[in-house]
Every structure is written in C-alpha cells, then in structure tokens.
Amino acid sequence: xxxxxxxxxxxxxxxEAAMKVGVLANPKHARTMRAYxxxxxxxxxxxxxxxxxxxxxxxxGTEQTSQLLDWGADLIVVLGGDGTLxxxxxxxxxxxxPVFIIPTGTANVLSKHIGIRSAEYALELxxxxxxxxxxLICHVPVNEADCFTSTGSRREHFVSLAGIGGxxxxxxxxxxxxxxxxxxxxxxxxxxxxxxxxxxxxxxxKDPHPASPQFEGTTVTEVWSxxxxxxxxxxxPIPVFDHAEVGAGEFEFxxxxxxxxQPGDRLGEWVQIGWACVNRRPASHSSMHYxxxxxxxxxxxxxxxxxxxxxxxxxxxxxxxxxxxxxxAVLAPN
Numbered sequence: 452x453x454x455x456x457x458x459x460x461x462x463x464x465x466x467e468a469a470m471k472v473g474v475l476a477n478p479k480h481a482r483t484m485r486a487y488x489x490x491x492x493x494x495x496x497x498x499x500x501x502x503x504x505x506x507x508x509x510x511x512g513t514e515q516t517s518q519l520l521d522w523g524a525d526l527i528v529v530l531g532g533d534g535t536l537x538x539x540x541x542x543x544x545x546x547x548x549p550v551f552i553i554p555t556g557t558a559n560v561l562s563k564h565i566g567i568r569s570a571e572y573a574l575e576l577x578x579x580x581x582x583x584x585x586x587l588i589c590h591v592p593v594n595e596a597d598c599f600t601s602t603g604s605r606r607e608h609f610v611s612l613a614g615i616g617g618x619x620x621x622x623x624x625x626x627x628x629x630x631x632x633x634x635x636x637x638x639x640x641x642x643x644x645x646x647x648x649x650x651x652x653x654x655x656x657k658d659p660h661p662a663s664p665q666f667e668g669t670t671v672t673e674v675w676s677x678x679x680x681x682x683x684x685x686x687x688p689i690p691v692f693d694h695a696e697v698g699a700g701e702f703e704f705x706x707x708x709x710x711x712x713q714p715g716d717r718l719g720e721w722v723q724i725g726w727a728c729v730n731r732r733p734a735s736h737s738s739m740h741y742x743x744x745x746x747x748x749x750x751x752x753x754x755x756x757x758x759x760x761x762x763x764x765x766x767x768x769x770x771x772x773x774x775x776x777x778x779x780a781v782l783a784p785n
Contacts, residue, residue: 470526472581473519474503475512475539477531483555486530486570490553493577506531512538520546526782528577530570532556533611533760541608544593544777551577551586551782558761560611564682564697565589565783576784589783591697592775594681596759599769609759610779611697612685615749615770616654616676617707619756621646623763648717651675651709655750658704658742675707677749679772689728694743701774704747706740745774 472494476487487503494501502522504515512531516539519527527543529536530553543550553573554562567573580586596607651673658668678685679702680692695703707724711717720738727736734741754766 470499471523472499472501473516473522473524473527474501475506475515475519475527475529475531475535476503477506477512477535477556479506479531480555482570483530486553486555486574489574490528490530490577493574493581497581499581506535506538511535513542515539516542520548524548526551528553530555533558533560534762536561537609537760537762540593540610540779541777544775544779547780549588549780549782551581553577556761558685560682560685560760561591561697561781563684564611565591565781567784580782585785586782587785589698589781590778591781592681592700592778594679594702594775595773596757596764597769597771598757598764598767599771600765600767601754604769607759607764608775611682611760612678612680613757613759613770613772614676614678615751615757615767616652616674616755617646617649618676618678619758619763620649622758622761623756647721648714649675651712652755653752654706656706657748657750658744658746660745672706672708675709676705677707677747678705679703679747680705689725690731691728691733692741693731693734694741698778701743701745702747702772704742704744707738708740709738747772 474490476483478484502519504519506512506515512535516527520542525548527548527550529539529550532554533556535556536552552562552567553570554567555570576586591610593608593610596609596613597604598607654674654677655671656677680695681697681699681702683690683692683695685691692703692705709717709720711720724736724738727733733739749770751768754768757764757767757770
C-alpha cells in the first residue's frame, strides 16, 4: 500500500500571494465538499496559493498533513471532524504550523468548544480573516494514549476526550448506523441508548500525580466507564465536565461507578444522573466520581473498547493517558 499523494494545485501561485494554505479534507460527508467549494472561492478571491489533500479510511490524515507541510504550507485548513483533526494533530503540533477548522464531522467537539459552532460560521470567518492573520490563536495540547491490546501496545494521540468502557460502546453503536443517520447528537443518542445497560467492568485506576484530594491515587472499582476530558460538553449541549478546559495542562477525569445491574434500576439511575447534569451539578450524584490530574493508568480484568476523540481504537486491557506537552495553534474567533 502506498501513501496518498497530494492533489495538484487548483490555482497557479501568483507573485502577490505571500501565504500558502494546505487544505486537508475528509470527503466522508457531502457537506465537506460543499464547504470545500466555498473555501476555494475565498482562496481564489484573496489570491492565496493553496494545495489540497483528501483523507481515506486507510490514510486518515497524518501522511497528507506531512506532505502539505513539506510543500510549504503556512496554514492548514481542516475540513472534517474531531477524528480528522486527531490524525493530523501530532504533525501540526511538531511543525508549529497553525490550523483553522471548518467543522464538517459528526460531533465537532473541539471546534464548538473554541467558538466555531458550524461550517457556515467557519466559512464566514475564513471570508473575513483568511489571509489577514487577524484571528486569535488558541493553544490546544495534544495528549498521548498508550493502548494495550492482545497483540501488543501502540501510542495514539487525542485532543478532547478519551474513554474506556460504556462511552466507547456508545461510539460503536453510533458507528454501526447508516451514514445518513449519523447526524450529530441524534446519532450518538442511538449509540448511547445501546450502551446504557452495558455490564460493569472491574478497573484498577492509578494516578501518580492527582491534583484533587478526593482521589488518593490508586483504587480498584467496578465502573461503567472511565473518561478523561478537556471539554465540558463532549457529546451535546449538556455539560458533563465542569472543570475541563481544552487549553489546560491537566484532564478532568470521570469514573462512572453505577450501582444498579437490573434494567429498571439502571434506567432510574441514568435518569437521576441526567437530571443532575441538566442542572449543572453532575458531581452531586454519588455514581459520578471526578478528579483532576495529568496522568492516569487504567487496567481492566477483561478487555473493553476504547475511544479517542470519537474514534474507536479497539478493545484494550490497559490504557495509559498523559496530558500533552506539545500544542496545536488553532485559529479561533476574536
């Protein structure tokens, strides 16, 4: 299998153009290509030299980003969702080249967190500011995850959210839907409904440097899921993580330790948790255990699915998470 190649430049470089823009597009959704066409109009009008590359399931964006940087891109525009950004994030952070997000994915957690609520709004920002470099820069750490499976371990990166157990099961349920039905929160709601009654898993949690006194550093417990977040709203409008910040040097961790196993009791427990979240008091429910820190090792008695920024990684028996020491320079609204 050979690495993907860049698409040829769609306009010729002009002497007046000082900026070179690389465009990384995930063509999975039709709205990506519609947004791409509008972006091209802006780039042509501003006489900005650009080159484009598209992602594939086999090549989700890492290699294409490297090629765009080798070409000399001063700015990378990502048309896609959290998964496309996750694939390109380590390369962009290492190169210290800024990125502008046009959110055309399903959840678009990071872009919403920094104030880019839709592809249409992003295109308006591009129309006003692209080429002028007048937007703010938000520094977003690129975090690390070591995933241990039956065949060995591998290192992955993520930006907004990592989870093992029930929340990853919810992602897998969403992934099984037809593409036309994976529309934002509704698609994830279907996956979540399948995961609500997932069995509890026995987990050993070890945090060598906990920043919260509520967590002693090591514990063994039965959980529905364990998550590490840098955004307060990882899956819709309801805040789940009160103290999570995308630019922070630490995670807000959450261990969901449900007490019920029977379907009726479990449903009642979820209703209570949902009500606490709606009222912005998720930590008030006894099943929701929060703490903050920069590292966490999760060891399971039996493998469970893992998700990073909404991408399914596979079943892991151990997951080691570390807050990032390198950062993306993301253009954000003023």
